[in-house]
Amino acid sequence: MALESEDPRAFVLAQLKGKGKKRSTATAAAPTPESSVVKKPTSSKLVVAKKQKKKAALAPTKVEEPESAPSDVKRLRQDALEWKLLSAQPEDFEDNFEEDISTLKEDGSSKTTMTRKSDTMTNLFDNEGGMMMLEEVDGVDVVWEEDGKGGKKATLIEAKPKKVKQIPIKAESSKKQKAASIAPGDKMEKPKSNKRKRSDIEADSKDAVKANVDTKDINEESLDDVEMASEGKDEEGTGEEEDEVDDDDEDEEEETATGVKSLSTFERAKNITFDDIQRQAIPLAVHGVMPTAKKNKKGETEADEAEKRDRDIVGVAETGSGKTLAYSLPILNWLLSTDPSTSGEQEQFARRAKARRVLSALVLCPTRELALQVHKHMEQIVVAGEEEEGGLVATEEKVGEEVNKPNVKGKGKGKPMSKVKGTVKAPKQPPLVSIASIVGGLSVQKQKRLLARGCDILVATPGRLWDLGKEDSDLATDIKRIKFLVIDEADRMIETGHFAELEEIVALTERKKGPTQATNADEADPTFKRATREVDLTEARDDMQTFVFSATLSKDLQTNLKRGNWRGRKGKGGKNDLLQRLDFRDTKPALIDISPEGGLVATLRESIVECLNTDKDLYLYYFLLRYPGRSLVFVGSIDGIRRITPLFEMLKVPVYPLHSQLQQKQRLKNLDRFASSSNGVLIATDVAARGLDIPSVDHVIHFQLPRTADAYIHRSGRTARARQDGFSLQMVSPEERGMQKALMKSLGRTNELPELQVEPGFLPKLRERVRIAREIEKAQHAVKKAKHEKSWLQETAEAMDIDLDSDLLSDEESDDEIARSRKKPKQRLRDNVPRLRDELDALLAQPLMARGVSAKYPTSGSRVVIDDLLSATNNPQMLGASTTKAHEVVDARPTLKKVRKFISKKGKK
Numbered sequence: 001m002a003l004e005s006e007d008p009r010a011f012v013l014a015q016l017k018g019k020g021k022k023r024s025t026a027t028a029a030a031p032t033p034e035s036s037v038v039k040k041p042t043s044s045k046l047v048v049a050k051k052q053k054k055k056a057a058l059a060p061t062k063v064e065e066p067e068s069a070p071s072d073v074k075r076l077r078q079d080a081l082e083w084k085l086l087s088a089q090p091e092d093f094e095d096n097f098e099e100d101i102s103t104l105k106e107d108g109s110s111k112t113t114m115t116r117k118s119d120t121m122t123n124l125f126d127n128e129g130g131m132m133m134l135e136e137v138d139g140v141d142v143v144w145e146e147d148g149k150g151g152k153k154a155t156l157i158e159a160k161p162k163k164v165k166q167i168p169i170k171a172e173s174s175k176k177q178k179a180a181s182i183a184p185g186d187k188m189e190k191p192k193s194n195k196r197k198r199s200d201i202e203a204d205s206k207d208a209v210k211a212n213v214d215t216k217d218i219n220e221e222s223l224d225d226v227e228m229a230s231e232g233k234d235e236e237g238t239g240e241e242e243d244e245v246d247d248d249d250e251d252e253e254e255e256t257a258t259g260v261k262s263l264s265t266f267e268r269a270k271n272i273t274f275d276d277i278q279r280q281a282i283p284l285a286v287h288g289v290m291p292t293a294k295k296n297k298k299g300e301t302e303a304d305e306a307e308k309r310d311r312d313i314v315g316v317a318e319t320g321s322g323k324t325l326a327y328s329l330p331i332l333n334w335l336l337s338t339d340p341s342t343s344g345e346q347e348q349f350a351r352r353a354k355a356r357r358v359l360s361a362l363v364l365c366p367t368r369e370l371a372l373q374v375h376k377h378m379e380q381i382v383v384a385g386e387e388e389e390g391g392l393v394a395t396e397e398k399v400g401e402e403v404n405k406p407n408v409k410g411k412g413k414g415k416p417m418s419k420v421k422g423t424v425k426a427p428k429q430p431p432l433v434s435i436a437s438i439v440g441g442l443s444v445q446k447q448k449r450l451l452a453r454g455c456d457i458l459v460a461t462p463g464r465l466w467d468l469g470k471e472d473s474d475l476a477t478d479i480k481r482i483k484f485l486v487i488d489e490a491d492r493m494i495e496t497g498h499f500a501e502l503e504e505i506v507a508l509t510e511r512k513k514g515p516t517q518a519t520n521a522d523e524a525d526p527t528f529k530r531a532t533r534e535v536d537l538t539e540a541r542d543d544m545q546t547f548v549f550s551a552t553l554s555k556d557l558q559t560n561l562k563r564g565n566w567r568g569r570k571g572k573g574g575k576n577d578l579l580q581r582l583d584f585r586d587t588k589p590a591l592i593d594i595s596p597e598g599g600l601v602a603t604l605r606e607s608i609v610e611c612l613n614t615d616k617d618l619y620l621y622y623f624l625l626r627y628p629g630r631s632l633v634f635v636g637s638i639d640g641i642r643r644i645t646p647l648f649e650m651l652k653v654p655v656y657p658l659h660s661q662l663q664q665k666q667r668l669k670n671l672d673r674f675a676s677s678s679n680g681v682l683i684a685t686d687v688a689a690r691g692l693d694i695p696s697v698d699h700v701i702h703f704q705l706p707r708t709a710d711a712y713i714h715r716s717g718r719t720a721r722a723r724q725d726g727f728s729l730q731m732v733s734p735e736e737r738g739m740q741k742a743l744m745k746s747l748g749r750t751n752e753l754p755e756l757q758v759e760p761g762f763l764p765k766l767r768e769r770v771r772i773a774r775e776i777e778k779a780q781h782a783v784k785k786a787k788h789e790k791s792w793l794q795e796t797a798e799a800m801d802i803d804l805d806s807d808l809l810s811d812e813e814s815d816d817e818i819a820r821s822r823k824k825p826k827q828r829l830r831d832n833v834p835r836l837r838d839e840l841d842a843l844l845a846q847p848l849m850a851r852g853v854s855a856k857y858p859t860s861g862s863r864v865v866i867d868d869l870l871s872a873t874n875n876p877q878m879l880g881a882s883t884t885k886a887h888e889v890v891d892a893r894p895t896l897k898k899v900r901k902f903i904s905k906k907g908k909k
């Protein structure tokens with residue numbers, strides 16, 4: 001039986017389409033021709049296909065049921081009929097089925113039979129213009145049998161209650177994880193060497209089918225439970241919520257929907273096979289069971305019932321391995337499957353529409369961009385249905401069909417109401433899950449409004465959150481009652497500049513030791529007193545779950561983890577000891593440490609270029625031209641970025657700066673531009689080092705080396721994500737050589753990195769371009785600086801109420817000899833700019849050629865390039881350079897060690 005639960009993508013689907021904990025994940029559609037070849041009867045779940053768009057058009061057919069029919073059977077029949085109605089036009093149905101639904105048998109064994117003429121239901125779906133939505137019918141299995149005439153017979157039978165069992169995960173694609181059983185709370189065994197060979201990884205991905213089996217094996221019970229209880233079809237909302245990210249128009253506050261909108265975009269776009277961290281963390285977080293827990297003879301997991309609780313997790317896994325999903329799915333699962341106050345969908349909507357949402361999860365991130373990204377990522381997971389295809393919700397369209405009448409003046413006939421100007425828009429449905437982000441640098445007022453409205457999940461940076469929390473007792477009370485606390489990039493969060501606020505926020509989630517008491521609030525201020533009392537009297541939840549995730553753990557964290565220094569345990573907490581500050585509800589939180597040795601991802605290739613500090617611009621320029629792609633350049637200082645950005649702009653390289661002194665909106669805009677330009681270059685400080693998930697970053701370049709090994713791991717982790725190839729280049733000046741060696745040592749590396757091959761033929765021309773660009777940049781910088789100084793002088797003079805000498809303010813040549821001598825060089829520089837620009841433009845127009853290549857005679861010369869040109873395997877900007885990618889070049893190069901071995905062998909001969 002081909003359960004959909006075998007397919008990880010279906011798992012994600014199931015999260016969002018399932019109907020709560022009672023449901024099974026087995027939602028196989030009717031068998032395809034291939035699957036129907038099977039001789040033995042096969043069974044699957046009945047899947048009801050629904051298309052919201054067409055729903056209104058198809059008049060429901062009433063079925064007369066015998067009085068005696070059990071109510072369940074009636075429902076089955078109704079469901080089956082609905083299946084017919086919604087998956088096909090009536091004529092399609094007649095064409096494809098010989099019999100309609102047969103008479104019920106009283107004994108209830110075989111209730112409903114249909115015989116298909118056509119082999120596959122997919123035809124029906126196709127006639128409808130694409131797949132719509134599959135909804136599993138509870139309590140029904142479909143048994144498919146050969147009918148002897150080359151057709152198929154489907155029998156709907158009442159499903160037996162599913163026996164819940166746990167099957168341990170196979171160690172197939174998680175070689176790191178030993179098959180040995182690990183009890184909940186135990187530390188996962190760290191792989192001896194996690195530097196997996198590329199062939200292993202490729203084999204893994206080729207074994208996608210096998211891997212799917214693993215997913216089934218994760219833990220059926222857990223996965224069933226992870227199913228999301230989205231009452232999908234009708235519940236998806238287009239409710240809106242403020243989104244701070246995309247805000248080109250400063251005055252206009254654009255509101256974007258955060259609800260379930262287009263689910264399949266996410267899971268279809270990402271061809272998901274759960275990564276190790278997800279395989280391990282999700283079942284633990286949702287059901288408290290390690291996927292590797294021991295099995296008994298009956299195949300059931302021998303987990304201690306008492307230990308089965310939703311676990312607190314400390315998860316350490318390599319960059320780009322999907323930690324966000326690992327903590328997001330359990331949260332979303334909980335939110336979508338838990339609605340204690342209501343039962344029916346409509347009620348749930350009504351409640352959500354009116355009442356202020358109560359915060360359930362708080363995710364703390366160290367940088368603003370990361371927080372906004374996590375927000376977006378979570379939204380994508382929740383997203384359900386494709387509006388364009390009339391998918392799951394298409395609320396507006398549905399509304400349009402219902403009210404598709406001309407308006408009073410007869411205008412807009414035939415158009416959906418929502419699209420007709422001047423008509424009343426249908427009320428928007430609230431989102432199924434409401435996610436908000438609170439980060440610094442964006443409008444405080446807007447964020448206050450968001451908070452007043454309430455949300456289910458709040459993703460925030462600690463600084464701004466604490467600023468707001470200090471004065472907003474509702475927010476503080478909300479934080480006290482959260483069900484989930486997530487600390488992303490945990491080790492960064494405890495570094496200077498973050499910890500104070502983090503500590504305050506985390507303190508709110510602590511359970512009280514003694515009886516709850518109001519503090520001695522300021523008697524003179526009753527409002528303050530009331531608010532403080534409310535916060536004080538609110539008890540933190542006993543069942544709160546804490547998830548701490550990172551790709552690296554600081555030394556302090558590692559030491560405390562080793563010692564088991566959780567809160568309440570023996571051991572001294574360091575100054576920034578996060579583990580001691582967190583009030584884990586678990587006596588022993590589950591530690592999943594699957595970070596590779598040395599911290600770097602196996603699909604990352606590294607290289608080094610040694611050059612003078614003054615030549616770094618040149619080599620960077622060479623690299624960017626030689627290896628086109630999306631490159632992220634890490635620079636040690638903001639001043640450095642301010643110098644490099646205009647320089648490369650002049651060289652016509654699409655560069656975008658990113659650092660903390662840029663306005664937040666500009667930061668986001670630049671990130672966006674970078675992400676959407678396939679040859680874009682982001683010049684950034686370490687503000688971009690952590691967590692940022694920009695699709696297909698081909699290269700990470702360390703223009704200046706980072707100070708710590710962890711920073712190197714995180715920076716380099718912006719490429720080679722989700723098992724993609726990636727390349728990291730260290731630019732090392734002679735002064736940095738010692739630092740580089742120390743860095744490699746702390747990463748546990750003994751081999752020298754392969755040197756980046758530079759084709760010398762290109763360098764002279766590039767050097768000249770860079771020289772002129774630098775001159776222009778210098779001149780412009782001097783002028784800018786002078787302007788800045790002048791305005792500073794002016795402002796200071798105004799503040800001090802002093803009149804400045806007009807010479808000091810004038811741009812013109814002054815008669816004053818001293819002033820003139822001071823201004824002249826700048827003036828000269830400025831005057832030179834147009835000439836230099838012309839010169840640079842002329843150089844930029846000249847082709848770049850490798851040594852021995854003739855642009856005039858591509859078929860001759862010492863290097864013939866005509867074949868490369870014809871087969872388009874030539875670098876478009878450099879004649880004579882191939883289109884080989886940087887990581888491929890490194891792969892092909894022998895390591896220094898091999899070269900030495902080869903030389904010594906030759907020498908012996």
Ligand SMILES: Nc1ncnc2c1ncn2[C@@H]1O[C@H](COP(=O)(O)OP(=O)(O)OP(=O)(O)O)[C@@H](O)[C@H]1O
Pocket residue numbers: 270271272273274275278317318319320321322323324325550551690691692693717718721722
């Ligand atoms: N199972 C999966 N299969 C394929 N892609 C996945 C899977 N899980 C997550 N992804 C994608 O992989 C990318 C990296 O995920 P994510 O940002 O969560 O990594 P991370 O582990 O948090 O990395 P970092 O340590 O750098 O923050 C994302 O684009 C995400 O959508």
